Amino acid sequence: MVTAASSSAAPVSLGVEVGGLRLQNPVMPASGTFAEGLARVMDLNRLGAFVTKTITREFRAGNPVPRVCETTEGLINSIGIPSKGLDYFRDNVVPFYRAYSPPLVVSISAPTVDGFASMARDLTIPGVAAIEANISCPNIEEDGRSFAMEPRLTEAVTAAMRRATALPLWVKLTPNTGDIVAVARAAEAGGADAVVVANTILAMRIDTETFRPKLGNVLGGLSGPAVKPIALRMVYQCADKLAIPVIGCGGIATAEDAVEFMLAGARAVQVGTTTFVRPMAMIEIIDGLAAFCARRGIADVNALVGAVVDGNAAPEEAEALL
């Protein structure tokens, strides 16, 4: 049965509890697609949380240009994590966000297990509400294989960070692995409070005029609407097997996309590439989520989480929502 449009103007509750943080709504930026510049366009206080670009301990220059190329409904990037280092971040970026109310989630990366742990420890400071570990990067102790490609490495690096900080710990997974569910379970076993599913999908393009790759770094990561069905599938698979929350990420452009991820099991969502095309998109998604719930007579957005009507759902529960 389809509920009639929101005649009862009952307020919809958008608040969610995600991996140790209480958020006013489930919408936040994806790492690397958000920075202080967005404050010129929108009221940052409307967001569920802030997630910063991944930082490393030391200065890093990043990859050669061109660093992005567009493709059908998406973008391939090889920015390469340029970073001004941890000290700069602590002294200049953390203070900027103190003026705002949403919690600050800091994305970190390191080439070793100890590197991750010590960064998590050194960022356990006032103003930082949670750590998001971008473990998609190469591990120099393991022939440059990415931590997030293997459950064993994922559990080890997560456990080391868990010992190093009492802050909520989110672990961001890569879709470039054979068995993302096994990796997600390893992050949970290592002590993660939530997993973010997922990072970009390894991709490339070649210029047919010059025969050269379109990216300076040859390979890059695909993001944007083009990846949405794949990220959604991964969220669905992981949410089914984990007790900790899943944060959905990949191609979310509209409130309907956010609803889809929540139905698949995401407790919250991250919006990345879409912000480049429609800088107000996160605000539109927050308003759209409230409107969607109101239209469907859903009082609390949490009711959407995992509510997909598939073979596994208890029919009564699912029907209650339809």
Next chain:
Amino acid sequence: MLQSLETRSAWTANDAPVSDVETIVLSHEAVNDEYRHLVLRAGRPATLAAPGQFFHLLCPASGQDKPYLRRPMSTYKADPEAGTLEFLYKIAGLGTRALTTLKPGDSFRVLGPLGVGFTLDDSWRSIVVLGRGVGLATLAPLAEAAARKGIGVTAILSARRPDLVMSAERFAAIGADVRPVLDSDGSSAPENVRAILGSLAREGRADAIFTCGSNRLFRLAKDFATEQGIAGQVALEQQMACGLGMCFCCVRKFEVDGELVDKRVCWDGPVFDLKEATSW
């Protein structure tokens, strides 16, 4: 008339508000077979854009052309009184090709004003602007702002052929000394441009130099500024995704304290000090 540059320069600060404005196309004309002139109704605050600032255009999809990212374009003219915003662009690839399909009455979004524009020093009495092709679009509003401040302008306009010399009338209208230089008659050769610059310096008519649109002219301008010990600025281009300093795709190399560092064209620029900018 336009607001004074003093008031408008407040908008070049990187904390000024930016809006994603739904604009309406007022006119869209072919200047020649390569260039288009687009006039939009944009309203404030977009039309408070300062010379050198740019906008990020959400090009419409058209047929096979489905640009996903926005395309950056310099402010060609911004008139806060009339509420209009103008761009002059060259058809380059799929985004600009799609842009050509916009007709009067159509609407589309432009984000801006973005970036740091040109700065004019009150102590300057005469400046030189040196541009090529569509780069002249970026320099025209600067020349007008200089004229409003009572600063004399010499405009060296470089192009392949006479019909591709952009905006000569706009430079002439503010009383600029307009010097077209062409590939077709050889006058755009570096030696000749250097000779023009040299004579301007001797006449005391080059307190600062501004350039846009060509790597060769950039190198000429940089060498000239160094030799003469004068100030200079360049408006640079680089591929962009966010336009707001967030993605770090638009970096170029700059020389700062003897070291090469990356800066974001969209956020630290697009206008940079000639001393720091490097050849591309």
